[in-house]
Amino acid sequence: MSACRRSVSRGVGLVYVLALVASANAQQTSKTTAQGVFTEAQATRGQKAYADSCARCHAEDLLGASGPALVGDFFTNRFVGSNVQEMVKTIRRSMPQEAPDSLGTPMYVDIATFILKSNGSPTGSAELPNDAEALLQIEVASR
Numbered sequence: 839m840s841a842c843r844r845s846v847s848r849g850v851g852l853v854y855v856l857a858l859v860a861s862a863n864a865q866q867t868s869k870t871t872a873q874g875v876f877t878e879a880q881a882t883r884g885q886k887a888y889a890d891s892c893a894r895c896h897a898e899d900l901l902g903a904s905g906p907a908l909v910g911d912f913f914t915n916r917f918v919g920s921n922v923q924e925m926v927k928t929i930r931r932s933m934p935q936e937a938p939d940s941l942g943t944p945m946y947v948d949i950a951t952f953i954l955k956s957n958g959s960p961t962g963s964a965e966l967p968n969d970a971e972a973l974l975q976i977e978v979a980s981r
């Protein structure tokens with residue numbers, strides 16, 4: 839009887855620990871890109887950097903060339919529902935294809951704002967910050 843009770847309480851403890859782990863892993867986003875999380879000027883800087891470093895493979899209009907289109911279904915399937923930090927990290931660690939991680943965080947963040955804007959995200963009054971913790975809080979919305 840007492841052995842039985844002990845195993846029940848161990849089971850309850852395990853459920854509690856699993857619940858804690860689950861809540862720590864859940865995305866704690868507090869904003870979305872539908873709320874105007876970057877400025878027009880920042881997206882324009884991003885567009886310039888994109889033209890210099892990305893357009894030759896993904897096209898000026900982001901519809902794709904040797905690399906995939908960065909607007910439309912690709913964007914939706916790859917990034918919507920994720921967070922902006924995940925998006926910036928994905929681009930930084932693999933692009934430009936011949937020189938990954940070569941542009942510096944501010945430029946990758948600017949380029950991300952241009953890609954967001956090209957997918958219909960609205961501009962706002964404050965720039966998207968370069969801080970990874972802050973970017974983790976922002977969910978990528980479909981527009």
Ligand code: HEC
Nearest residue numbers: 891892895896904905906916928929932933934935936949
């Ligand atoms: C030399 C050509 C080339 C350049 C320059 C280039 N890309 Fe790419 N990119 C590709 C190719 C090819 C793929 C598909 C294969 C892959 O994911 O590596 C790709 C894939 C991607 C993906 C999808 C990655 C994923 O994990 O799904 C993104 C986003 C992207 N590029 C953004 C950019 C951005 C932003 C720049 C500029 C900073 C850039 N690319 C520069 C060729 C290029």
